[in-house]
Amino acid sequence: xxxxxxxxxxxxxxxxxxxxxxxxxxxxxxxxxxxxxxxxxxxxxxxxxxxxxxxxxxxxxxxxxxxxxxxxxxxxxxxxxxxxxxxxxxxxxxxxxxxxxxxxxxxxxxxxxxxxxxxxxxxxxxxxxxxxxxxxxxxxxxxxxx
Numbered sequence: 001x002x003x004x005x006x007x008x009x010x011x012x013x014x015x016x017x018x019x020x021x022x023x024x025x026x027x028x029x030x031x032x033x034x035x036x037x038x039x040x041x042x043x044x045x046x047x048x049x050x051x052x053x054x055x056x057x058x059x060x061x062x063x064x065x066x067x068x069x070x071x072x073x074x075x076x077x078x079x080x081x082x083x084x085x086x087x088x089x090x091x092x093x094x095x096x097x098x099x100x101x102x103x104x105x106x107x108x109x110x111x112x113x114x115x116x117x118x119x120x121x122x123x124x125x126x127x128x129x130x131x132x133x134x135x136x137x138x139x140x141x142x143x144x145x146x
Contacts, residue, residue, distance in 0.1 A: 034078070039066060054110035055110055106132070
């Protein structure tokens with residue numbers, strides 16, 4: 001994964017974004033938990049273990065195509081406003097104001113908690129996602145836990 005510029009144990013202070021954020025080509029919203037799936041896809045099973053499924057959403061379909069499938073947290077606020085946990089409309093506002101360059105063409109939700117096989121995430125799922133992000137020319141990601 002180091003060839004993709006990703007190191008799972010290295011923290012970043014975000015300094016590489018300073019003074020260039022408005023020039024970034026794409027920003028991506030990616031859910032890492034919370035049971036957000038496509039309303040036309042099978043729901044995530046909150047009881048499942050090691051579910052590495054990743055749902056892909058086209059930016060222009062959001063947020064209307066989302067559903068929440070999780071019983072581990074109170075998601076009433078997110079049901080009223082999905083931007084609480086999937087803030088795609090806030091990203092669009094930032095792009096419209098010129099704070100960020102643009103919003104990525106695809107957004108992702110997955111890795112539905114209770115993952116006990118870290119090696120599968122590090123060696124398979126994360127590199128596969130990183131390749132998708134590279135194809136979409138994503139410069140930065142917003143990771144939003146529930």
